[in-house]
Amino acid sequence: MHIHPLITDTETLEKLCERLARADFVTVDTEFMRENTYWPDLCLFQVASHEEAAAIDPKAEGLDLTPLLNLLVNNEHVLKVFHAGGQDIEIIFNLTGGTPHPMFDTQIAAMALGLGEQVGYSNLCESLLGRSLDKGARFTDWARRPLDRRQIDYAIGDVTHLAELFPKMLERLKRTGRGEWLDQEMERISNPANYVNDPGQAWKKVKIQSRKPEVLGRLKALAAWRELEARSKNLPRGRIMKDETLADVAMHPPARQEALGQVRGLSAAWKGNDIGARMMEVLVNADPLPASELPPREERSPGLGREGALVADLLKLLLKIRARESNVAPRLVARSEELEQLAAGRREGLGILQGWRYEEFGRDALDLVEGRLAFAIRGGKLVMTRTEAETIA
Numbered sequence: 001m002h003i004h005p006l007i008t009d010t011e012t013l014e015k016l017c018e019r020l021a022r023a024d025f026v027t028v029d030t031e032f033m034r035e036n037t038y039w040p041d042l043c044l045f046q047v048a049s050h051e052e053a054a055a056i057d058p059k060a061e062g063l064d065l066t067p068l069l070n071l072l073v074n075n076e077h078v079l080k081v082f083h084a085g086g087q088d089i090e091i092i093f094n095l096t097g098g099t100p101h102p103m104f105d106t107q108i109a110a111m112a113l114g115l116g117e118q119v120g121y122s123n124l125c126e127s128l129l130g131r132s133l134d135k136g137a138r139f140t141d142w143a144r145r146p147l148d149r150r151q152i153d154y155a156i157g158d159v160t161h162l163a164e165l166f167p168k169m170l171e172r173l174k175r176t177g178r179g180e181w182l183d184q185e186m187e188r189i190s191n192p193a194n195y196v197n198d199p200g201q202a203w204k205k206v207k208i209q210s211r212k213p214e215v216l217g218r219l220k221a222l223a224a225w226r227e228l229e230a231r232s233k234n235l236p237r238g239r240i241m242k243d244e245t246l247a248d249v250a251m252h253p254p255a256r257q258e259a260l261g262q263v264r265g266l267s268a269a270w271k272g273n274d275i276g277a278r279m280m281e282v283l284v285n286a287d288p289l290p291a292s293e294l295p296p297r298e299e300r301s302p303g304l305g306r307e308g309a310l311v312a313d314l315l316k317l318l319l320k321i322r323a324r325e326s327n328v329a330p331r332l333v334a335r336s337e338e339l340e341q342l343a344a345g346r347r348e349g350l351g352i353l354q355g356w357r358y359e360e361f362g363r364d365a366l367d368l369v370e371g372r373l374a375f376a377i378r379g380g381k382l383v384m385t386r387t388e389a390e391t392i393a
Contacts, residue, residue, distance in 0.1 A: 010064040128168050317375070
């Protein structure tokens with residue numbers, strides 16, 4: 001494979017992208033810094049086909065990333081391959097408003113091949129390529145210039161190894177007939193809606209021990225305000241206010257700004273500064289959360305009940321057994337909330353009752369819930385057995 005020198009000009013990037021547009025697939029990775037900013041600071045783009053690989057410097061003066069972004073987002077003929085690509089895709093979405101398509105994520109594919117639920121890239125390389133990766137530059141300062149040779153080699157290695165991994169994984173998927181298992185998952189992670197950061201929904205990520213509409217209304221207003229403050233200053237949201245403090249203020253709102261100096265997690269300066277004043281204005285004007293937006297009363301599915309909770313636990317045990325037998329990661333087959341919904345009596349719209357998930361697990365799950373399947377111990381091992389009524393039928 002030909003490795004190009006670091007690309008720092010638009011003309012060279014255009015020629016690279018013209019060649020990559022003729023490839024069957026392109027592997028993609030990024031290096032970025034996010035410790036001190038709200039928006040990820042993109043420091044490097046790496047791409048490879050089975051013939052060539054390159055790192056592109058987005059910080060190079062005068063470099064226009066448009067040819068690369070067009071290849072990733074607008075070219076439907078080239079498959080884009082990532083490993084655990086969520087943050088890479090987020091960066092591309094922030095730059096373009098779109099996401100790579102079609103795409104393939106090797107971490108998700110590893111789940112279908114029984115290689116683990118969230119297998120790391122280095123472990124995947126060791127498992128499939130028999131190769132240990134150099135991790136020495138993993139915690140480097142990618143924003144600092146110039147980048148040295150070791151940094152660039154380390155970064156390019158991520159996509160060159162990926163270009164070897166992908167065909168091997170694809171062959172295994174074809175051999176096992178599990179390629180179609182991944183279609184829905186790949187479409188899901190390439191959906192642009194996953195990467196829209198709506199300040200109005202930020203409160204849902206903050207843990208709070210209350211369901212009172214007035215408390216949740218304050219939480220929603222505060223979380224949206226914090227999001228906008230963090231964006232405007234390009235600071236991590238935790239630098240504005242940590243989640244625990246946000247929840248505490250929502251539950252126990254101070255009556256006056258002067259009291260902010262006594263709030264754990266806020267500096268004393270908040271009792272008299274502008275940011276404290278802005279936060280107090282948000283608190284005062286916060287409306288109670290509408291009933292239509294209230295979260296479920298329990299983490300478990302509504303209507304599950306005590307007996308249903310026990311059935312859900314049995315379904316999780318069945319999932320472990322079937323996943324082990326099929327050598328597939330349980331999380332790829334079913335989510336806990338689906339099992340709880342099935343236990344609560346729901347039958348419509350569940351992924352586990354459709355397609356390959358039904359064949360691998362859903363049919364047995366339904367039989368267990370409806371009394372046609374039971375657990376038994378044989379030879380010291382836990383197995384599934386048809387009930388007597390089912391056998392007679």
